[in-house]
Amino acid sequence: MPSNASGRSDKHTAPPLPEPLRVPVADSHTHLDMQSGTVEDALDKAASVGVTTVVQVGCDLAGSRWAAETAAAHDAVHATVALHPNEAPRIVHGDPDGWSRQGARQPGGDAALDDALAEIARLAALPQVKGVGETGLDYFRTGPEGKEAQERSFRAHIEIAKRHGKALVIHDRDAHTDVLRVLKEEGAPERTVFHCYSGDAEMAEICARAGYYMSFAGNVTFKNAQNLRDALAVAPPELVLVETDAPFLTPAPYRGRPNAPYLVPVTVRAMADVRGVDEDTLATALAANTARAFGY
Ligand SMILES: [Zn+2]
Numbered sequence: 001m002p003s004n005a006s007g008r009s010d011k012h013t014a015p016p017l018p019e020p021l022r023v024p025v026a027d028s029h030t031h032l033d034m035q036s037g038t039v040e041d042a043l044d045k046a047a048s049v050g051v052t053t054v055v056q057v058g059c060d061l062a063g064s065r066w067a068a069e070t071a072a073a074h075d076a077v078h079a080t081v082a083l084h085p086n087e088a089p090r091i092v093h094g095d096p097d098g099w100s101r102q103g104a105r106q107p108g109g110d111a112a113l114d115d116a117l118a119e120i121a122r123l124a125a126l127p128q129v130k131g132v133g134e135t136g137l138d139y140f141r142t143g144p145e146g147k148e149a150q151e152r153s154f155r156a157h158i159e160i161a162k163r164h165g166k167a168l169v170i171h172d173r174d175a176h177t178d179v180l181r182v183l184k185e186e187g188a189p190e191r192t193v194f195h196c197y198s199g200d201a202e203m204a205e206i207c208a209r210a211g212y213y214m215s216f217a218g219n220v221t222f223k224n225a226q227n228l229r230d231a232l233a234v235a236p237p238e239l240v241l242v243e244t245d246a247p248f249l250t251p252a253p254y255r256g257r258p259n260a261p262y263l264v265p266v267t268v269r270a271m272a273d274v275r276g277v278d279e280d281t282l283a284t285a286l287a288a289n290t291a292r293a294f295g296y
């Protein structure tokens with residue numbers, strides 16, 4: 001969009017390249033298929049500032065197939081596959097207003113969810129697929145009528161991750177207690193990542209005791225997110241990851257503009273401040289933690 005006289009010039013333009021990291025890290029959670037531009041450009045731009053690896057996350061069947069294909073084609077990309085917690089109820093009940101790229105869909109019932117889960121399990125077996133997710137619970141976008149399908153899908157994803165020895169990537173929105181409960185009931189996989197960690201310091205202690213990884217996104221930089229910074233401050237250094245969740249959650253001072261993996265250094269620097277460590281020390285830990293969490 002061209003700039004204009006009304007002052008809206010940079011709302012839709014990409015933020016500038018940050019200063020490169022000296023120690024390369026991974027973006028542990030991104031959605032390249034929802035960003036503008038080509039995969040190659042996104043990877044080149046990210047690598048130019050020290051973000052040399054990305055985990056491409058699937059949210060529905062088409063997106064999960066795309067993630068697996070993209071990871072097969074690029075060494076710098078690892079894939080995860082899943083039906084997003086807001087996608088599962090849509091498969092069962094249908095939802096013409098959903099954000100899914102497939103748009104309006106007829107309700108398919110429980111059998112349709114089973115079929116979709118079988119396809120996720122097939123994709124999860126592929127070697128370039130390092131995780132199952134994002135799965136979990138989202139009580140912000142899914143109402144009570146979708147809860148049952150959502151929890152059934154979450155439990156099935158946990159089983160798939162364990163069956164194939166892959167990491168589990170959790171999406172937890174306004175559902176901390178139930179996410180922790182379901183994980184405990186099912187038995188969490190050996191490697192479990194809370195993507196876009198949104199709990200407080202007390203929950204970080206619970207995650208730490210369980211050995212769950214906590215992946216921090218750009219919202220850790222937001223003015224109103226002191227609870228996230230408090231959680232980050234107490235999280236064990238070996239369990240902390242960084243992510244963009246791009247195109248969402250662009251870090252300050254670029255909040256509201258398009259996010260992409262090349263902006264990871266902005267968040268890493270903010271995180272280093274919170275933890276009172278230098279950038280290189282944190283980046284070294286983040287790189288090792290992400291590789292350990294996803295087993296690459
Ligand atoms: Zn998510």
Ligand SMILES: [Zn+2]
Pocket residue numbers: 029031057134245
């Ligand atoms: Zn995501």
